[in-house]
Amino acid sequence: MSYLFQPIKLRDLLVPNRVWVSPMCQYSAVDGVPNDWHLVHLGQFATGGAGLVMAEATAVVPEGRISPADTGLWNDEQVAAWQRITGFLRAQGAVPAVQLAHAGRKASTAVPWEGKESVPESEGGWPTVSSTDQPFGSLAKPRALRTEEVAELPERFAQAARRAEAAGFDVVELHFAHGYLAHQFYSPLVNDRTDRYGGSFDNRVRLLLEITEAVRRVWPDGRPLLARISATDWVEGGWTGDDSVRLARLLAERGVDLVDTSSGGAVPDAHVPVRPGYQVPFARQIRTEAGVPTGAVGLITAPEQAEEIVASGSADAVLLGRALLRDPHWPLHAADRLGAGDRWPKQYERARLA
Numbered sequence: 204m205s206y207l208f209q210p211i212k213l214r215d216l217l218v219p220n221r222v223w224v225s226p227m228c229q230y231s232a233v234d235g236v237p238n239d240w241h242l243v244h245l246g247q248f249a250t251g252g253a254g255l256v257m258a259e260a261t262a263v264v265p266e267g268r269i270s271p272a273d274t275g276l277w278n279d280e281q282v283a284a285w286q287r288i289t290g291f292l293r294a295q296g297a298v299p300a301v302q303l304a305h306a307g308r309k310a311s312t313a314v315p316w317e318g319k320e321s322v323p324e325s326e327g328g329w330p331t332v333s334s335t336d337q338p339f340g341s342l343a344k345p346r347a348l349r350t351e352e353v354a355e356l357p358e359r360f361a362q363a364a365r366r367a368e369a370a371g372f373d374v375v376e377l378h379f380a381h382g383y384l385a386h387q388f389y390s391p392l393v394n395d396r397t398d399r400y401g402g403s404f405d406n407r408v409r410l411l412l413e414i415t416e417a418v419r420r421v422w423p424d425g426r427p428l429l430a431r432i433s434a435t436d437w438v439e440g441g442w443t444g445d446d447s448v449r450l451a452r453l454l455a456e457r458g459v460d461l462v463d464t465s466s467g468g469a470v471p472d473a474h475v476p477v478r479p480g481y482q483v484p485f486a487r488q489i490r491t492e493a494g495v496p497t498g499a500v501g502l503i504t505a506p507e508q509a510e511e512i513v514a515s516g517s518a519d520a521v522l523l524g525r526a527l528l529r530d531p532h533w534p535l536h537a538a539d540r541l542g543a544g545d546r547w548p549k550q551y552e553r554a555r556l557a
Contacts, residue, residue, distance in 0.1 A: 208537075219297075255300050258299075258372075269304075300375070306331075385410060431464075
């Protein structure tokens with residue numbers, strides 16, 4: 204029996220296996236509208252056997268995009284475009300999911316193959332906002348959000364969640380990681396506020412909890428809500444694994460069903476010890492100490508490695524990124540290697556190795 208290819212039930216939703224697609228920005232949308240690239244990009248993972256296919260970081264407001272080419276869920280045109288994609292994913296037996304995001308001071312940047320620096324307003328960029336007025340590295344200086352503006356953000360996420368439901372997604376993930384807006388609030392390395400959203404741990408996580416509560420109120424009770432966090436800043440004096448355990452408990456109390464455990468991104472000078480499975484210990488710590496289901500992500504490349512992560516209780520699912528870009532049919536090949544049954548599309552059976 205393969206643990207990796209056992210189904211997992213979250214609320215009323217049964218996900219057919221524990222191999223999930225990590226959200227990966229494609230920088231290929233126009234005005235936030237996904238297109239044929241997104242259909243083929245995400246669709247290949249569904250035909251390749253992934254149990255859950257998560258769309259990229261999708262902005263809840265235009266100014267929340269990482270780049271002008273990011274997808275969004277702030278209008279009906281975007282909803283209609285996503286419906287075509289979610290319909291295809293579901294028809295292949297995969298669960299369609301979307302990550303809702305706001306990039307904060309990391310917004311309005313060029314797409315990676317054009318340098319990733321800030322895009323000036325004269326070239327289609329926009330002013331950025333954050334918990335602070337301090338920039339991230341060489342990016343443009345943000346404006347610190349006023350207290351009343353911060354208090355409006357949860358409703359922006361809730362509105363996007365309503366659109367996600369209309370668009371056909373079965374799972375929503377809140378992007379609270381990688382140095383984007385929510386992380387800019389909870390990381391003590393970034394948040395220098397003196398209002399009710401700054402200072403103490405409780406104040407710094409307040410926005411995350413308010414967003415979670417607002418989304419859970421509108422997201423159907425039978426559908427799962429996930430949250431991706433950066434479990435450590437990898438910098439002395441920054442956010443830690445113990446902080447993440449505490450946060451995971453608070454998120455679970457407010458209706459988060461699984462914590463997608465990543466790390467880093469708050470500051471540009473962190474030294475991250477990248478190696479195979481380097482973030483898995485944080486997923487295990489949260490799962491064990493907070494009693495919350497977790498997903499593990501980061502340099503998970505081999506079927507046996509992924510199987511061990513789930514079988515050992517380190518995480519409840521693995522989220523793959525680059526491994527799936529290299530081989531969109533990774534789950535099918537892994538299932539064969541692990542003796543885990545048959546999910547090959549009929550159209551592809553002739554290519555299956557004996």
